Amino acid sequence: MTLLNGTARSTARLAGAALRALIALTVLCGVLYPLAVTGIAQAAFPHQANGSEVRADGRTAGSALIGQTYTLDRKDKAGNPLPDPKYFQPRPSAAGTNTVNTQYKILVSGGSNLAADSTVLSGQIKDRRRQIAAFNGVAPGAVPPDAVTASGSGVDPDISPAYATLQVTRVARANGLPRAEVARLVEDHTDGRALGFLGEPHVNVLELNIALQALARR
Amino acid sequence: MSSELSAVLQLAALIGALALVYRPLGDYLAAVYRSGRHLRAERWIYRCVGADPDTAMRWPAYLRGVLAFSGVSVLFLYLLQRVQGGLPLSLGFSSITPAQAFNTAASFVSNTNWQSYAGEQAMGHVVQTAGLAVQNFLSAAVGIAVAIALVRGFARSRTGELGNFWADLVRTVVRVLIPLSVIAAVVLVACGAIQNFAGIHEVGQLTGGSRQLNGGAVASQEAIKEIGTNGGGFFNANSAFPFENPNAFTNLFEIFLILVIPFALTRTFGVLVGNVRQGYAILAAMGLIWLGFTALMMWTEFHHGGPALQAAGGAMEGKEQRFGVGASSIFATSTTLTSTGAVDAMHSSFTGFGGGIALLGMMLGEIAPGGVGSGLYGMLVMAVIAVFIAGLMVGRTPEYLGKKIGSREIKLAACYILVTPALALGFTAVSMVLSTPPDSILNTAGNATGHSGAHGFSEVLYAFTSGANNNGSAFAGLGANTDWYNTTIGLAMLLGRFLPMVFVLALAGSLAEQKPVPETAGTLRTEKPLFAGLLVGAVIIVTGLTYFPALALGPMAEGLS
Incomplete structure (x- = not known):
């Protein structure tokens, strides 16, 4: 019995030490560390630390890192808003809306998670290819992979240069702009691979559309 | 430049960077666990704990320390989620249900970071920074401590003593994980990762109206999430989300962070057992498997097998344009061959073989280079x-x-x-x-x-x-x-x-x-x-x-x- 008491007592002592260690380390890693990083970040890189927001016409036009939608008020038969021909269109998104804490209306990021052998995904890709080809007046075979697949985040800010180029004629016509000027805009907003070899070339859709808006208003 | 060549160059740059820090970091780690000195911050923590860091422990005592600390951690993290609804700074988010809170507590304390919740809609500032991110540090430190104890088992003779758990735990946090994380977090913020306490706020959109976006201590959590091979994302989309992983450079940098300590520990092992070549042999085995898996993954993803991906003309479902197929492949094998589990692309939408390679990577027991x-x-x-x-x-x-x-x-x-x-x-x-x-x-x-x-x-x-x-x-x-x-x-x-x-x-x-x-x-x-x-x-x-x-x-x- 005394042995058992001894065991219980030493277990309690150990648990107490563990709890105190946890509290001390929580203060260090969970309070001091994030506050220190926030302090440095807000002092040295306030633009990035607060979401890389970009402005147009004197008001915030969104975060350069988060993709947006450019749609009309009208909807198609399935109830999805129709794309606005005046703007460059982003990649498809499989992100959902929040299902808990619904006092907020936020996007829950993520991909479709559909498999490579999924007939649902095959169907989606074929539909998107047909729609994008018709919308832009190009052959279905010309539509690049990023245009017909949903991104991982659901808020991919970028499209491939190929998809941007494919949209030039339609965007130019809808805005009453010369095709060559819009094509030059895409060229100017194409970011090559970082350091020449990292990642893939891409076009930031928001920044391209801001420049397009400015061009159309001139 | 073709995408394939770019992928190979990224792999080469990654290997070069890892090789560059291998010796200095491995030697530094060895010095940390051999050191007889205690820093002031460490002494302060030992006083709180009420433990003498110089007491040598035999294996049962060391194990009791590991289990007691981890057990208390599970309980604390569980309770923190259960009372979230009443905590300040929690954005008015409700408390987590018992089953999900248990799952998440077990997940973060065991260095797994499986997430059955979506971070942006479920976890407020307090649970993210003072609960989940803290276990990103501590579960990593416990893992390293146990590895060092095993290395001491090989290095020592005619004693049963494996060192002091509290000293190994605290030193790993104070001398290794915190300094590395501060540097990494600042680099990530500089590149575009967010770091604020803005909560959920309205951001205007180009065509009018506004949208609600999350703010939060993302960069600080992202840094230790990779360095500690944890993997639990602030956002549901994890490292595919631009606020966690804004560009192709941060993507490769995050892969580097995932791999840097696991590989460097083979050097530490070599130094501590008195023969660095023993460490190189372990490193060679780990490196060979990692490289082989990565090459296979790139091959199958560029090949984009599967009817849906064939119809798309490329394996871009669930992948981000700024990373592309090559960088996503390197990330996928690096995260599944370690105990990380962070993703910059959705593994479920990889090719059938690609998903199988990710699965097999975990089945190897995550030892190449592992958590x-x-x-x-x-x-x-x-x-x-x-x-x-x-x-x-x-x-x-x-x-x-x-x-x-x-x-x-x-x-x-x-x-x-x-x-x-x-x-x-x-x-x-x-x-x-x-x-x-x-x-x-x-x-x-x-x-x-x-x-x-x-x-x-x-x-x-x-x-x-x-x-x-x-x-x-x-x-x-x-x-x-x-x-x-x-x-x-x-x-x-x-x-x-x-x-x-x-x-x-x-x-x-x-x-x-x-x-x-x-x-x-x-x-x-x-x-x-x-x-x-x-x-x-x-x-x-x-x-x-x-x-x-x-x-x-x-x-x-x-x-x-």
């Missing part, structure tokens, strides 16, 4: 097995690093190796047999959407393999936020983390008690390339024999159909 600490001790246990197999072949008592591998040692190593497959395959089998758990599968043949049954089986197998091996990545087609999956995956994570630690520490204790055997002409030279090759072979044979039938039912059936 921080757990990768090293996992590979050292495999080295014990490899030495044993070699010993059987030549009919000699096996030895490793001057220690006899007797029946006690080999029993402990065998138990270690059996734990995770038993958990992964056992829970998968039960989940497939019961009536309701399969309802969570997104990609099934049976449901109205008409997917292959093979992929559906892979989703469940992936979930339990990920949990039992403490990875945390997901074939996210599985709707895992049910009481069944929250509870069983939670158990798989805890048992898959702490049972192996029991065997590792017992093994360490047994090794430390031995007196060293002198090296003779017949001793197997474990620092030679031949042994590295034997080790790779042992890893593949053991895993292959264990998991082949399950792999044949899932990814192989899908890849071949």
